[in-house]
Amino acid sequence: MRLPADFPDRSPQGIAAVIARLVTDGVLAPGDRLPTVREIAADLGVSPATVSSAWQALARAGVVVSRGRAGSFVRAPRRDWLTRRLQGLAGPVDPAVLDLSSGTPDPALLPALGDAFARVSLRADAGRYHDLPVLPELAAVLEASWPARTETITVVDGALDGISRVLGQVVRFGDRVAVESPGFPYFFDLLDALGAEAVPLELDDEGVVPASLTRALAQHPSAVILQPRAQNPTGASMTTRRAQQLAGAVRAARDGDRVILVEDDHSGMIAMAPDVTLGRWLPDQVVHVRSFSKSHGPDLRIAALGGPRRVVDRVIARRMLGPGWTSRLLQAVLLDMLTRTEAVEAVRAARLTYRDRQEALVGALRRHGIALPPPDGINLWLPVADERAAHVHLAAVGIAVAAGGPFLAGGAAPDADGPYVDGAAPGFVRVTGGLVTRGAAAVAAELVAASRATG
Numbered sequence: 001m002r003l004p005a006d007f008p009d010r011s012p013q014g015i016a017a018v019i020a021r022l023v024t025d026g027v028l029a030p031g032d033r034l035p036t037v038r039e040i041a042a043d044l045g046v047s048p049a050t051v052s053s054a055w056q057a058l059a060r061a062g063v064v065v066s067r068g069r070a071g072s073f074v075r076a077p078r079r080d081w082l083t084r085r086l087q088g089l090a091g092p093v094d095p096a097v098l099d100l101s102s103g104t105p106d107p108a109l110l111p112a113l114g115d116a117f118a119r120v121s122l123r124a125d126a127g128r129y130h131d132l133p134v135l136p137e138l139a140a141v142l143e144a145s146w147p148a149r150t151e152t153i154t155v156v157d158g159a160l161d162g163i164s165r166v167l168g169q170v171v172r173f174g175d176r177v178a179v180e181s182p183g184f185p186y187f188f189d190l191l192d193a194l195g196a197e198a199v200p201l202e203l204d205d206e207g208v209v210p211a212s213l214t215r216a217l218a219q220h221p222s223a224v225i226l227q228p229r230a231q232n233p234t235g236a237s238m239t240t241r242r243a244q245q246l247a248g249a250v251r252a253a254r255d256g257d258r259v260i261l262v263e264d265d266h267s268g269m270i271a272m273a274p275d276v277t278l279g280r281w282l283p284d285q286v287v288h289v290r291s292f293s294k295s296h297g298p299d300l301r302i303a304a305l306g307g308p309r310r311v312v313d314r315v316i317a318r319r320m321l322g323p324g325w326t327s328r329l330l331q332a333v334l335l336d337m338l339t340r341t342e343a344v345e346a347v348r349a350a351r352l353t354y355r356d357r358q359e360a361l362v363g364a365l366r367r368h369g370i371a372l373p374p375p376d377g378i379n380l381w382l383p384v385a386d387e388r389a390a391h392v393h394l395a396a397v398g399i400a401v402a403a404g405g406p407f408l409a410g411g412a413a414p415d416a417d418g419p420y421v422d423g424a425a426p427g428f429v430r431v432t433g434g435l436v437t438r439g440a441a442a443v444a445a446e447l448v449a450a451s452r453a454t455g
């Protein structure tokens with residue numbers, strides 16, 4: 001079998017790039033068998049080892065799958081439980097790869113759970129279905145650390161759970177919702193699921209640009225979603241000055257007092273910037289959500305949600321008709337970890353370690369001529385000349401990063417059969433720099449090469 005393509009660059013990266021293009025362009029469909037390594041090697045006049053390296057890179061990038069003697073095949077969609085946008089985001093399931101695509105914390109930096117579990121009651125609390133959904137002691141600790149006075153605080157099963165429930169109460173089918181772009185892909189899918197239209201907000205180093213919020217408010221959105229710290233994907237953290245300006249923009253807008261602002265402090269205690277909320281100026285309109293996923297572990301599924309009663313109580317009441325509350329056992333574990341010196345120290349150390357790792361990577365990128373604003377949290381947003389070529393280059397050296405397209409409101413339609421890449425076009429990739437434990441200079445060198453690669 002011959003492939004309908006030219007191979008101007010016969011290095012492993014060059015060969016892999018051509019195949020990836022054939023897949024993205026639909027010339028090769030999911031399930032198609034690739035020619036054998038020997039066939040291609042003979043055809044191109046290169047060694048089988050060169051083709052084999054290209055095939056391995058494509059497998060690591062999730063473009064093809066090897067089925068041993070049967071050959072290599074264009075990969076069919078996997079992870080059917082994810083939306084198409086999120087399938088494009090997910091990295092490879094391959095331990096040989098340095099996976100910087102995940103946006104998840106380093107398991108080695110999470111506080112140990114064993115002691116906390118040993119200390120909480122070893123018998124599940126029988127409780128009552130009508131008890132308060134949040135442990136009063138935990139509510140007190142949260143209140144003391146909240147960035148502004150708030151009417152009420154409850155606990156939910158992660159930031160996304162809380163945000164989804166708030167939007168479920170305040171957004172109706174056909175409404176508009178202002179959201180950062182680039183921003184968190186799950187929000188775009190969530191808005192699609194609610195039948196709402198995303199109104200994109202622009203960002204700079206200090207957070208959302210006030211003029212873009214003013215423009216969005218003129219379209220009368222029912223909600224605005226903001227990430228005050230360690231914005232995913234850019235890493236920008238909002239300054240207090242910017243928060244005040246944004247609150248001013250809401251006050252100045254016609255019907256601005258009707259909009260609900262949902263703040264997603266997803267990085268919480270591992271963010272370096274101080275906690276900030278527009279709730280300081282707009283207490284009746286702001287729901288602030290603090291996740292403990294990055295600091296204490298995504299699998300705890302715990303976040304705190306504070307805001308005006310008229311919104312939070314509706315969320316609580318609606319949840320009583322489903323899961324009811326967040327396991328009090330887990331709430332007790334979180335309370336223990338928020339009040340014990342060892343766990344508090346572990347989280348503090350994690351925060352500084354992420355900062356050091358990100359600084360090392362950004363510093364090395366700068367020495368190669370790529371200057372990025374210092375990112376807060378665990379991610380950085382890297383501009384690349386050609387997104388697809390960048391992925392293929394990185395896959396060839398065993399590094400996975402997240403595609404940029406899913407982070408853009410109204411971004412390209414995801415290609416469910418391969419990496420989510422909008423053809424050969426300039427763009428971005430998101431790199432979870434907080435997971436680069438060593439060799440920052442070498443990783444940076446590959447990121448730079450990837451950022452310049454073209455198909």
Ligand SMILES: Cc1ncc(COP(=O)(O)O)c(C=O)c1O
Nearest residue numbers: 158159160184232266291293303
């Ligand atoms: C912006 C943003 N929001 C929400 C979440 C999810 O947080 P949680 O695990 O608390 O649901 C993440 C996770 O990476 C995130 O990046």
